[in-house]
Amino acid sequence: MQNKSLKGKTALVTGSTSGIGLGIARALAAEGANIVFNGFGDAAEIAALQAAVATEFGAKTFYHGADMSKPEQIADMMAAAAREFGRVDILVNNAGIQHVANIEDFPIEKWDAIIAINLSSAFHTTRLALPAMKAANWGRIINIASVHGLVASTQKSAYVAAKHGIIGFTKVTALETAQTGVTCNAICPGWVLTPLVQKQVDTRAATGGISNEEAKKDLLAEKQPSGEFVTPEQLGALAVFMCSETASQVRGVAWNMDGGWVAQ
Numbered sequence: 001m002q003n004k005s006l007k008g009k010t011a012l013v014t015g016s017t018s019g020i021g022l023g024i025a026r027a028l029a030a031e032g033a034n035i036v037f038n039g040f041g042d043a044a045e046i047a048a049l050q051a052a053v054a055t056e057f058g059a060k061t062f063y064h065g066a067d068m069s070k071p072e073q074i075a076d077m078m079a080a081a082a083r084e085f086g087r088v089d090i091l092v093n094n095a096g097i098q099h100v101a102n103i104e105d106f107p108i109e110k111w112d113a114i115i116a117i118n119l120s121s122a123f124h125t126t127r128l129a130l131p132a133m134k135a136a137n138w139g140r141i142i143n144i145a146s147v148h149g150l151v152a153s154t155q156k157s158a159y160v161a162a163k164h165g166i167i168g169f170t171k172v173t174a175l176e177t178a179q180t181g182v183t184c185n186a187i188c189p190g191w192v193l194t195p196l197v198q199k200q201v202d203t204r205a206a207t208g209g210i211s212n213e214e215a216k217k218d219l220l221a222e223k224q225p226s227g228e229f230v231t232p233e234q235l236g237a238l239a240v241f242m243c244s245e246t247a248s249q250v251r252g253v254a255w256n257m258d259g260g261w262v263a264q
């Protein structure tokens with residue numbers, strides 16, 4: 001208990017009701033941080049996730065259901081988090097969606113939603129979190145980008161544009177805070193088997209007339225040389241490192257954890 005490195009800190013993780021965000025929230029809670037959860041889902045299931053984190057790690061938790069495509073709801077969430085815990089010390093911009101289609105067929109409303117949720121929401125949370133972080137001279141901002149912030153794939157125009165954008169935004173945030181105790185970095189995962197990717201596995205299985213397991217293998221074989229998924233727990237451990245004092249000079253990086261995807 002006494003060795004928990006983030007005791008007394010508060011972490012707000014957007015999109016933490018599922019997948020990578022939940023993995024990161026759990027890893028930060030295990031280090032003693034209070035957690036502000038955000039994301040969609042069944043109210044009873046979200047309450048159960050909060051209760052599990054509180055019981056397992058002794059963490060204080062709070063939930064706000066802000067839609068990350070809506071700046072006024074984001075502002076309300078940031079104000080509620082500050083009211084609840086005094087300040088947000090660690091901000092993890094993780095909420096994200098995907099849509100797969102060729103550019104000429106890409107629905108305009110999907111483009112707008114992906115840019116709003118995967119990119120603009122990080123501007124809104126960051127602009128609202130920075131004053132208190134700067135005043136405290138301590139803060140950690142971690143943007144969950146993707147290998148698609150570093151390289152492209154077909155049919156993911158909005159996603160690739162948003163993820164390249166968030167890496168640029170990460171660098172500007174890191175430069176504007178360079179002489180403070182606030183750091184900002186991006187994490188770029190390869191394939192992680194979350195609901196977001198399971199949808200792509202399902203489509204591949206259906207269109208190829210293959211099993212779910214074969215579809216997973218094909219998906220990995222195409223891009224991820226290790227042939228294995230990255231896990232939310234591994235990404236959580238990287239986030240904990242970025243929050244540590246050892247990482248205080250890690251600034252403005254886009255750190256891929258991708259089974260070798262970007263090395264090719």
Ligand code: NAD
Nearest residue numbers: 015017018019020039040067068095096146191192194196
């Ligand atoms: P997921 O679908 O499991 O989780 C997404 C989370 O975001 C959920 O909690 C969902 O409720 C929330 N969310 C979606 N739209 C929202 C909105 N408008 N407002 C608030 N919350 C919203 O997906 P995941 O795979 O865990 O993805 C998390 C992040 O990781 C995303 O930014 C994604 O682009 C990125 N990422 C995922 C992978 C992967 O392989 N799964 C790889 C690289 C990057």
